[in-house]
Amino acid sequence: MKNIHMMLGGLILFGFTACQTPKVATENQSNTKSYHNVQADGKIYSAFYQQHAAEYQALSQQAFNIAKFRLDEAISKKGDKPLAIVTDIDETFLDNSYYAVEMAKQGKMWTQESWSNWTAKGVATPLAGSLDFFNYAASKGVNIFYVTNRFNEERAGTLANLKKYNYPLQGDDHLILRSKESSKENRRQDIAKNFDIVLLLGDSLTDFSSLFDNHKSEKERAAAVETLKAEFGKRFIVLPNVGYGDWESAMFNYKYDLTQDQRDSIIYNAAKDMPSKK
Numbered sequence: 001m002k003n004i005h006m007m008l009g010g011l012i013l014f015g016f017t018a019c020q021t022p023k024v025a026t027e028n029q030s031n032t033k034s035y036h037n038v039q040a041d042g043k044i045y046s047a048f049y050q051q052h053a054a055e056y057q058a059l060s061q062q063a064f065n066i067a068k069f070r071l072d073e074a075i076s077k078k079g080d081k082p083l084a085i086v087t088d089i090d091e092t093f094l095d096n097s098y099y100a101v102e103m104a105k106q107g108k109m110w111t112q113e114s115w116s117n118w119t120a121k122g123v124a125t126p127l128a129g130s131l132d133f134f135n136y137a138a139s140k141g142v143n144i145f146y147v148t149n150r151f152n153e154e155r156a157g158t159l160a161n162l163k164k165y166n167y168p169l170q171g172d173d174h175l176i177l178r179s180k181e182s183s184k185e186n187r188r189q190d191i192a193k194n195f196d197i198v199l200l201l202g203d204s205l206t207d208f209s210s211l212f213d214n215h216k217s218e219k220e221r222a223a224a225v226e227t228l229k230a231e232f233g234k235r236f237i238v239l240p241n242v243g244y245g246d247w248e249s250a251m252f253n254y255k256y257d258l259t260q261d262q263r264d265s266i267i268y269n270a271a272k273d274m275p276s277k278k
């Protein structure tokens with residue numbers, strides 16, 4: 001009987017120890033740590049949040065409520081130039097989390113080809129509050145410019161997606177895709193020649209200002225946010241995106257040829273331990 005108890009105790013202890021081993025960190029034979037699936041699993045988790053958390057829905061609604069408030073202010077102070085809103089598309093008002101799930105489940109990372117196949121379908125879904133906001137702005141005669149880094153080749157699917165949900169399109173020239181550079185600064189300046197840009201909406205900081213262009217480091221990005229802090233919630237309306245973005249590229253030093261292990265290791269090591277008590 002005593003032996004059975006000892007055996008059971010040993011099994012329970014073994015089971016507990018096995019469960020406590022972090023899935024992400026394993027020792028290989030050369031005694032260096034390798035990390036598995038941190039990024040891929042992270043993309044499932046961020047999509048899980050995006051698709052199911054009412055908090056995400058509320059954050060999006062909050063962003064568009066503030067945008068409407070700021071737009072009404074701008075309309076009341078309107079000058080000679082016609083008013084314009086410059087908005088990004090992906091994860092600013094269209095939800096592409098389905099693509100992230102598909103890729104992560106296949107163990108694949110983003111590629112232009114798979115992304116273009118996804119955008120060609122034109123079935124990304126509206127984020128909370130966005131349809132009401134853009135249709136309200138259009139009803140007030142405000143010009144809405146969709147400034148996206150989707151490529152020109154993705155125009156048909158993008159237009160189909162906007163039409164599917166009745167986002168206002170006030171002319172073909174109001175959908176401005178990427179031709180060469182990823183920076184949106186020249187495109188914003190072109191619009192500003194004829195319009196008063198009263199609001200910018202985006203999920204990546206490069207959607208707002210050239211201060212974030214040219215592969216800024218994590219520190220430089222934080223410093224630029226500090227410089228522009230008065231603009232957030234005023235002229236800049238930011239939507240949350242935990243799944244991807246410039247913040248992620250900055251952590252990888254804008255190197256797009258890293259192996260999955262290298263990316264996982266960077267994430268795992270950058271995650272901060274508890275501050276010491278002093």
Ligand SMILES: [Mg+2]
Pocket residue numbers: 088089090091092202203204
């Ligand atoms: Mg975006």
